Amino acid sequence: MTGLLRDGLVDYLALRRALGYRLDRPEKLLGQFLDHLEHAGQSRITVAAALDWAQRPAGGGDSNWWAYRLSAVRGFATYLHTLDPEHEVPAAGLLPQRPHRASPYLYSAADITALVAATSSLRTPLRRATFATLIGLLAVTGIRVGEAIALDRGDVDLTAGRLVVCHGKFGKTRELALHPTTIDALRRYQRLRDRLAPPTGTPALLVSAAGTRLLYCNVHHAFHRLVNRAGLTPRAGSCRPRIHDLRHSFAVAAMLEAYAAGQDGQTRLTLLSTWLGHVHPASTYWYLSASPELMAVAGQRLEAHLASRP
Known part of the structure; x- marks a missing residue:
């Protein structure tokens, strides 16, 4: 029953991505929303159905998360409404979103040293080297976690001392100059990677113990463990050590x-x-x-x- 909606979702995501949006999370959420419509036997988007789905789980959840879920539906519904006015578009602000940003946890040089030292507790030499290199690279370049994970070996020119970020927000590319100590650290990591990583053929610069590209969720999970191992504690309820x-x-x-x-x-x-x-x-x-x-x-x-x- 939702076959046309799923075809519309494919077209909608393709259009938005052509404009530079990544939409990994909205794609997952909208797929779940279409599952919800299918279960309810509905073939068009209604405000009532969007609200019902957005405010799940019933009786719990965070209002900001609910508002985000509804905003994902709103974008898709707006697109479909231009093709078929039968689709209803939830009004902006229907689920108000309270602005909230966590207070940044500003790491000292000693904190970063402790985090790198904590990687010695990881299971394998490759995993230890990968996370030590990742933390060091984030600390000295300021690139986003997703950008670091997306780096390929060809994005780093160790001879020229240049790093090209090809997967920045909105598809933007930028080139960064690397300090000689960073170049030396990356060169040492690549040698160890070539010696220890399973031959999977991945072009990724930073790899898991299985020789594959790192996964965002796994990186965050491992970082929380390293934070605990390093003895870093929250400075306030809204100021906790995050990798970002x-x-x-x-x-x-x-x-x-x-x-x-x-x-x-x-x-x-x-x-x-x-x-x-x-x-x-x-x-x-x-x-x-x-x-x-x-x-x-x-x-x-x-x-x-x-x-x-x-």
Whole structure:
């Protein structure tokens, strides 16, 4: 009964991905929504059906998660409505989403050293080397976890000292310069990888013990274990050590380094936004605003600037 809807979903996802969206999670959610419609014997999208599915599990769940699920249906329903007005489009704000962002856990150099040391507790030499390399790479480049997992060996030029991020957000590609110590670490990892990894033929730079590309969920699970092993604890209920916070820490460290060197903060911020692959500078400002140390330095520079004005 939902065959036409499933065909429509294929076309919808193809259109959105052609515009640069990845849609891995929405694809999974929308497949579950169509299962829900099929079970209910419905062949078109209604607001009532969308709300019923979005607010599951009944009597529990997070309102932000419910709103996200409904927004996934809204995008698909809007597309179908242009083809067949019988499909209803849930109104925006029908399930209000409260803005909430976790406070970044800014890692110190000692924290990162402890995380890398904790990889010695992992089962195999290859797994230990892979996670030590992953943590180090995230800490010194600020790339996203998904971008690191998606790296192929051909994306890293160890001779030129360049790393090409080919799978950034919205399909954007950017090239990053690597420090000589990072190049040496990657070269050592590749030698060990070639010696220990099963010959699966994967082009992935970072591989699992099975010789396959790392999985996002497995990386997060392993990182939580490493956090516990390293003795890192939450600083508040909304400030817990997450792997993504290595990116925040890189951004803050880059700006503190610029201020310490007497460089122009705005120029460094513009370069940093490009380096991180942010589409909007506001995203970079958010990364920096959670650091009291950085805000203090920026405030001191502003006061000095105002005091120097005639």
